[in-house]
Amino acid sequence: MARILDEALIYEILSVVEEIPEGKVATYGQIARLIGRERNARLVGRVMSMAEFYGSYPCHRVVNHAGRLVPGWDMQGVLLEDEGVVMKKEDYVDIKRCQWKI
DNA sequence: TACCTGACCTAAT
DNA sequence: GATTAGGCCAGGT
Numbered sequence: 587m588a589r590i591l592d593e594a595l596i597y598e599i600l601s602v603v604e605e606i607p608e609g610k611v612a613t614y615g616q617i618a619r620l621i622g623r624e625r626n627a628r629l630v631g632r633v634m635s636m637a638e639f640y641g642s643y644p645c646h647r648v649v650n651h652a653g654r655l656v657p658g659w660d661m662q663g664v665l666l667e668d669e670g671v672v673m674k675k676e677d678y679v680d681i682k683r684c685q686w687k688i
Numbered sequence: 689t690a691c692c693t694g695a696c697c698t699a700a701t
Numbered sequence: 702g703a704t705t706a707g708g709c710c711a712g713g714t
Binding site for chain 3: 625626627628629632
């Protein structure tokens with residue numbers, strides 16, 4: 587299989603993710619906008635799922651616009667709570683209170 | 689090769 | 702405020 591995604595894009599996304607402060611969360615769309623791909627939030631999510639192959643990044647601080655966590659990744663909620671992120675429900679963060687303001 | 693699906697978003701109704 | 706429709710890109714089958 588050839589190269590999966592453009593590496594420059596991946597590193598741009600990951601460098602943004604790296605900037606998310608502890609106790610805050612960012613949305614896919616927010617990141618997509620920061621890298622100049624406003625409508626490509628899906629790519630951000632895809633990169634997140636492959637981020638582990640490129641290094642250690644706080645991808646648990648990335649959620650969707652509704653604040654829902656990644657389905658099937660229970661550790662994410664634990665990690666976020668440990669950092670002080672306010673949880674609304676079991677699988678939802680309080681995005682209004684904890685969203686990363688640029 | 690073609691179609692469907694997905695860690696999604698925004699704007700319009 | 703909730704629901705619908707449209708858009709974008711890559712992977713998997």
